Each structure stands twice: as structure tokens, then as C-alpha cells.
Amino acid sequence: MQATLDASALKPFTRALACLSRYGEDLAIYATPDSISLSTTNSSKSAYSRFKYGRQFFSKYSVTSSGGSHPDEEEEVAVSGQLLTKSLLSILRHRTVEKSVERCELSIVNGGAQDTADEDQDGLESKLIVRLHCKHGVVKTHRLLLLTLTSFLAPGVPDAANESHLTVGPRAIRDMIEHFPVPKGVRSDPQLIWNFGESEVEVKSFESSLDSKGRMQLSTELSISAEEFDLYDVYSTPTTIAFHLREFNATIAFAESMSLALEIRFTDPAAPLFIDVEGDNADTLFVISTSQVPGAPMPSQVSTNTKKREREETPRDFARIKKPMKAVQATDAASFAQADRSARSQSTSRTAASMPPPPVPDRSFRSQHETFEAQMTPVASRVREPLFLPTSSQPLSQLSAADEQVIRGTGLGIEDMNAEELAMMLEGEGEEVAFDTGSQVSTRPKVETESDADDMEFEPTQSSEDQARGFQPLFED
């Protein structure tokens, strides 16, 4: 791998490294012919950061086959390695670099692939060579040992269905956060609780972020108008999440230094928060684990369905407070490359799968949102099965036996009806019946339950109760 940075590209690159170094110690490098991605994960795997630079970012960029060193690799040429972020950063961030460096060459030399690949020539070690061409023809060459990428960590692809989207400028968000003191010296990492309401965002310090001696006795609470956000689209209000500040601050500092806006996406408490910072030739993704706030108002809707997402299949009945999800999961590089390639073939970035739906201008009405979601269902249909009245032929088989008995007892004969028949039947007398089209019938309960997707503290059997409530007008007749 060979990449050349000119002086103007070196600065954002160094800033990216500085940001990465605040996320985690180890820097994973993964270079494909089209892009190079630098990523890091913190030690508790609760935060992940990835910078991906397209080849246009570099004045020269090439990835050549590493020869016979990896014969088992697919035809895709990829170079990877891992090193301490600090050792690279300390070279590039040195104060003399900014003044004097005219060109920076990064190259990765694979162990076996050196021209003189003799084993006794120390050729087994892969190296990242940083060559700085300074003014007056001074050349500084730093050779950093490159380790084999041991565990490849990648963030889970977020579920786009119930995502909330926020876009905010770095200054605005820093103005919010700077009210919350970060104790210096100790490796304390305060958490903030964010409560996203209809028109206001409440931010307050998390009680447990007091240090062990209880010194930080200051509890701060801040209310901000949602108008501070350039885009404010919270899927279900109020949503309350909490996350740590350390990595978030690093992200803000980076966004501010690059004057780029932050696009924040999140779903549920305890599911990770995604932040995209889009710049020229660079695609930046940050993932930060969030935690559920004990005692926070839960979204009021009650879950009725059992099948949402694969990752919820683990039973969670015993724990009300869920463990925060890790920001990353271990994957193998090959699958990453696979995803990378497939994403590229779609001429989009890898995050395409997790891309938010195109923002809709100011969806203030829930119903608009719902119809929008309904239009989006082809994308999400795989995940979200219709809750009831799913097909034209299916009877009301989802009701419990007892309920079915009751329905049969009414003598209305609706037990064998399908959705359309029921809707037709309801149509005539529906003063207080809220739904009149099939599509709304199917979307409404889904919307109500979606926001609470991960909180399956209720037994599935209650769904019958819920449905019974849905049929209440029918029985009152």
C-alpha cells in the first residue's frame, strides 16, 4: 500500500488520528484499492470510530498485491495492519511537521513481500513507513512495526426502521455540552442523560457519574429547544438515552476542527448511537454505546409483537434494565471486505445499508410520519411483519383461544373474517373507529410498538389483551 498526502491533506488526516487516539489505543488500518479505512475501538468496546478516505483524498494512492504472502486471500487486494495510534500520531502531530513537511508518504510493507524477502533480514515484520519530505530536501523516515490485525471489530448495522435523526453543528452541540464540567486528571468519564422531547431536549448529568469520592456534587440540567438542531426528527418522543462524554467530546472536537456537522442517529436506549460526519473524500462514522436510564419514562407504548430483529432473540424478560450494547462486534476481515465490495458495487459507501432514509422536511404530524414509514415498508418488510390482519385469507388466529371463544360468542361471525371483510364490516358503523383503511390498520400498532423494540418485558400473551382492546368498539355494539 502506498499513499501520498500533500501538506493540505495532512492536516485533516492528523486531526482524524487525534480523534481516533481519543477513542482507542490501537489503530486498525484496512486498505483496499479504492479506500483506506482507519478504525479504532475503545477498550470496553463501547465506542468505535472509523475514518474512511477515498483514493481521491490522496495525491497518490495504490494498493498492490502483496505477492504470495497471503495466497489464501480472495482476488480482492487488501492490506491490513494494526499499530498504536499514538506512535503514528506523535510523528504526524509534531509541531515541526506542520511548518516544514511538504509531502507525506505512507506505505505499508508486508513482511514477506519485501524485495529482499530473506528471513534473516528481518523481513518478516510488516511495517508502516511514514516518509516525511520536508523543506530543503530533508527526508525523515519513520518505520513503525505493524501488527497483524487480530480482531476485526465492526459496528452492527443499525436498524433503520425506528431511527431518530438529528443534525447539529459542532458549535451548537459543544455549547450544550460545555456546561457539563468534565473533572480533570482522573480518568473520569461523565455520562449525560439526553431526553429528546417533542420540542425540547433536556440534558442532565448522570448521577452515577460522580466520582468515587463524590466530589463532583454538581448536577446540571439543561433544556434546549429542538430548534437548535438543524434536523430534529425523533422517532418517538420522549426518548431518553444516556452515554459517556469522553468519546463524544472527541467527535465534537474533530467535527469542529473540520467545520462539519454531526448527523446523529439512534434508536432505543441501550442500542448504540451513530454519528456520521461527512466531509470531502472522507466518510467518518462514530458509534457510541448508550445506556438506559433507570427510572426514566419509558416510551408509553406496549409491545405486542414478538418478532422484530434478530438480536432481540435473547430472552430479556429477567432484566428490566438492559445491558448497553457493545458498539462493535467482532467480524472477520473477509466479511468486512465482502460488505465493502458489495457496497462499492452499489456505488455507495458501506454505510449505505445503514443510511437513514432521506430526510423529510419537517414531519410534524405523526400521521405523515406513519404514511412515510408505510411507504418505506418495502425496505423494512423483511424485519417487520405485519402484526395482525396480515393477509387476506388468514383468520384471526392470533387471538388466544379464550378470546376467540368470546368473539365466537358474540355471534357476529367475525372469527372467520379476514382483514378486508372486517374493515368492510366496520366501515358502516364506524363513528369512533379510528381506522378505515387496511394500510393504516397495519401500520398503527406497528408504530406504537416499534419504539420499544428492545424492551420485551411483557409476555407475548398480552398481545391478545391488546388486540381485544383494539376490538373494543366492536363489542360495545
Place this chain on the structure above:
Amino acid sequence: MSQNGEESEEVHLPPVLKASVHDVRYFAALLRGVNFVNRATVTITKTGFVVVVEEARTLLATAYIFADIFDEYTYNSESPAAPQDSQNSEPEEEDNSAFEIPLNTLIECLNIFGTAGSSGSAAGAGAATGKYKKWKRGGDDSDQEGDDDDAHGRRSSNGTGGNKSIDHYFGNAADKGTGMRMTYAGSGFPLTLLIAEDAAGPTTTCEITTYEAEANLQLPFEPDRMVLKIILKSSWLRDALSELDPSCDKLTFIGNPPPAVINGKQRQQPRLANGTPMLRIQAAGTFGSTEMDYPNDRDVLETFECTRPVTFSYRFGHISRTLRALQSSTKTSLRIDDEGLLSLQFLMPSPKAKAEAAADAFIEFRCLPLDDELV
């Protein structure tokens, strides 16, 4: 200490050394340049004094402080034969006084008002301007308010004609410099410092115990055995050393004779072609290695003389001892002899030098090479 006894002594015999300076910063900067081992040997001569520090019998640092950086400098030989005026100096005079002193204590005493410059931003022209500002602010904070007028008056009365250049070097903070008078009565007596910020302010008297000097390591550098001589701006070397990873343990200087100079263009070709640079500084550490190549460019290397290919390694810990002196120096002369003895001389720009053409003080480091380097 009994002041009376001392004064009676002084009446009998003039002190060996009497020196005073209205601003100790330059003096302190010179001392700081060699302040890596606490015990220093100070040799007083008619023309100034020499501070020698050694480490591990390998590294020898010498600060040459000439008499003319002081406003007043009087040396009276301890040997009774030659009590004479200091002004007519005889070069052959070997009649010196030497003592050992805890260098750190001396520097701390000089900085007792916090105005002799902090160790991080030693006074000197080589450092970046930003440092002065920081340092000046620090000085302002520690000073009392409202004595500007006094300080101005004092400075103009002291007027040495070099005020402009002092201002240039010290960013107008020179008003608040610390004045010092130093006396050394002779062997067995303490070094007495009288330090005052300004006439109206408090005065401090420090007495620092001196010890009998012991013989120092001798590392003579013979010019005719020199194989490599480089003169370069200190900033180049400073940047190079500061960029190296602190985990490095070995530093290697590689010099190659410049190719025959036919015209300016051809000079650089061989370096690029076969990778033998004129000067290469190489270091290896835990996380990798670093090489820095310098071309024979007048802007980089003012002088480059190399008779044969040279490769010598030194302990990085020793070489990095020079950083403090490097930071305040402007030019560096790097010489290596055929056995690898390294001599680094740092020119320390004197704030007075510009106006009075006085000799700049300099600090010299000599370091023995690592033995295992048998190239």
C-alpha cells in the same frame, strides 16, 4: 552563617569572585543547559567561569560563561602571589579556583522570584516566539504590580546600551529581571548570592555550600583526528531529536563524504540514487525506527566536512541531555573524531552580544560512542 565572621574575612582578603548582573536570565539559561546532573564543578578564571557536569563517565557537558555577560566581574586569585586587577587578562594564566556546587540549588536560588525563566522556556533566541509570551505572562503574574516605574528607572541607570536587544530577546519583560550579586570568598566558603528584583522590592541572600572540586572526566577532542564536522542551525537538530520516540535507546549519526562537486545539480543525485545520504540521524526504539536524512543544502548544513564514511552510535538518553541547551542555542557544531568521540557545541546567543560584540557563551557536550558499534 555568621555574617560578621564573613565580613571580617572579606576585609582581610578580597573575595575570589565578585560578579554582578542586573538580569540573571541569560546566566540562568546557561546553567540550565548543563543541569542534568546535580553536582557541577565550577572553575573560576579571570575571563569567566566554566561549569562542568559529567554523567556515567561518558557524557561531559561544559558551559563556558564569559566574564562580559556580567555587569561587574572581579576575580582575585586565591594564591597570594597574584592579587591583581581583573581587567588586564593574561591568556596563559592558569591560576584558577575551582569548587563543586549543587547546580540545581544554584538555579533555584537564581529563580527565587520566579523571574529567571522557567526550565521549559529557557531564555534564548532559538525558541519559538510563542514561548516568550507564555513565559512573560508567568513573570507578570508572579511580580508585584505597580513597580514598573522603579524597574524602568533601574534599567536605565544600569544602561548598558544593549537594552534594545534585550527587549528583542526577552519580549519586553526585561523590565522585571532579577538582579544578582555573587561572591565567593574562597575555598571552604559558601557561594553567596544576593538577589533582588528591584530596588524597592525584597532582597534575598542565599548561601550555597561549596565542595572541593574533584577531578573530572577528560575527553580531549583533537581537531586533527576529526572525521566529521557539521555546523547547522540548532533548530534542525532540536527538531530531529524531539521528533524521536522517547523509547529509542540508540542514536546513530551517519556521515558520508559529499560527492565531488562539479556543479550544484549533481550534488544531490547520488544521495537519491543509492540512498547514501550526506547526514543521516538514525534511531531505533520499541515501536520502530526512524531515519532522518539531510542533504548538503546550505540552508540546512552550513558546513559539512567529512573525510570518510562515518557511523557511530550513542545512547539516546545521553544525547537527549543536550535538548535543554539546544533549545536556547542558535547554532550547533557537531564533530566526531575517528574513534567516535562526539563533540557538540551550542552557541548561546548573548542578549548583549549584538550591541557590544561580546563573545557569545557556548555549551559543549562530549560523548563517547557505544562500543558495540563495530562498523
